[in-house]
Amino acid sequence: MxxxxxxxxxxxxxxxxxxxxxxxxxxxxxxxxxxxxxxxxxxxxxxxxxxxxxxxxAQLPWSRRVVESLCRLEGRGPAQLIGWNRGAPPIVLKLAAS
Known part of the structure; x- marks a missing residue:
């Protein structure tokens, strides 16, 4: 792959x-x-x-775990996540751009 x-x-x-x-x-x-x-x-x-x-x-149990885990690992970025009062982790922006 x-x-x-x-x-x-x-x-x-x-x-x-x-x-x-x-x-x-x-x-x-x-x-x-x-x-x-x-x-x-x-x-x-x-x-x-x-x-x-x-x-x-954004607020389903599994999506909460994913967002919280990614934010712990990656921190917060400049773009807002829908349904959250925080920025998207930089990895989310990289994945969206690829």
């Missing part, structure tokens, strides 16, 4: 012809008016659902 750090590519991460570059270029030119209303409403509902699930899940 390979980790994210072991994956190699012949293209730079900022290659405009790569998948990320093409997606970023498309998004930069996208206007909200170009997105169908049905798609906008679906996106709103999905975002609200995600926030609701994160808020409820």
């Amino acid at each position: 390979s980790s994210v750090h072991e994956i190699r590519s012949d293209r730079a991460a900022t290659d405009p012809a790569g998948p990320t570059g093409r997606l970023a270029t498309w998004l930069a030119g996208l206007r909200l008016a170009d997105v169908p209303e049905r798609v906008r409403w679906r996106a709103i509902h999905l975002l609200l659902d995600g926030i609701g699930c994160a808020s409820v899940g």
